[in-house]
Amino acid sequence: MKLRHLVLFLLSPLAAQASDGVSAAMQAAASVWPAAKITPLMSGAPCAAEVVADAPSSARNGLAQVRVRCTGTPGWTRYIALRVEQTTLIAVLRAPLAHGQPLTADAIDWQPRDALKLPADALTQAAALPALTARRDLPAGSVLAQSQFTAPKTIERGQTVTLISRAAGMEVRAPGEALADAALGSRVRVRNSNSRRIVEGIAKADGTVEVTL
Secondary structure: OOHHHHHHHHHOOEEEOOOEHHHHHHHHHHHHOOOOEEEEOOOOOEOOOOEEEOOOOOOEOOEEEEEEEEOOOOOEEEEEEEEEEOEEEEEEEOOOEOOOOEOOHHHEEEEEEEHHHOOOOEOEOOOOOOOOEEOOOEOOOOEOEHHHEEOOEEEOOOOEEEEEEEEOOEEEEEEEEEOOOEEOOOEEEEEEOOOOOEEEEEEOOOOEEEEOO
16 A cells, blocks of 8 residues: 555544544544543533544644544534543653763663653654764753754665655555655655655654654
8 A cells, every 4th residue: 555545544534333423533543543542521422323533633732633523414523622642751861961972871761751742753762772962952851852963864865765654553665765864863855756745754774764644
């Protein structure tokens, strides 16, 4: 399946086996964030017929809105607010780090945080720690993100890369062309060689670019 086909699949409405809009919204959100704790912020929205829910596109500051539709007569359309929490281990600086100093493993304290409330380039324990040098002075207790550091260049402008996208338990790969140089872990724009669409993702060590849908 091509990347654009997966995108269309994720954005298409989901027919929920539920009797109310809240349950349908939670099922739709769980398909996007299967490991997250999802809590509704409103009471049920009953429907005597099938409920159709759109897959949410993002969760800002841990909050997501899902559009749901009751297909009965009369039907209705509502936006269901959900709290989405996805705990992961995040790198936190143990002691101050000066500009130009390298980041070492013993300088990091791995703490559980809600990943959906952090920058997309936050350093997580799930990723290999690259060779990083501080761009500026960082105080102790800083939540560390790739943008605070310089890293060795891993992708060059014009290079052929592999786009990787994961969602709902699926992984899709597609060839692409990097539109700029990129350091390890930084964001880079890539033109999909199949669809010619330009997407943005995170540069990885093996020349792949991970795209978050």
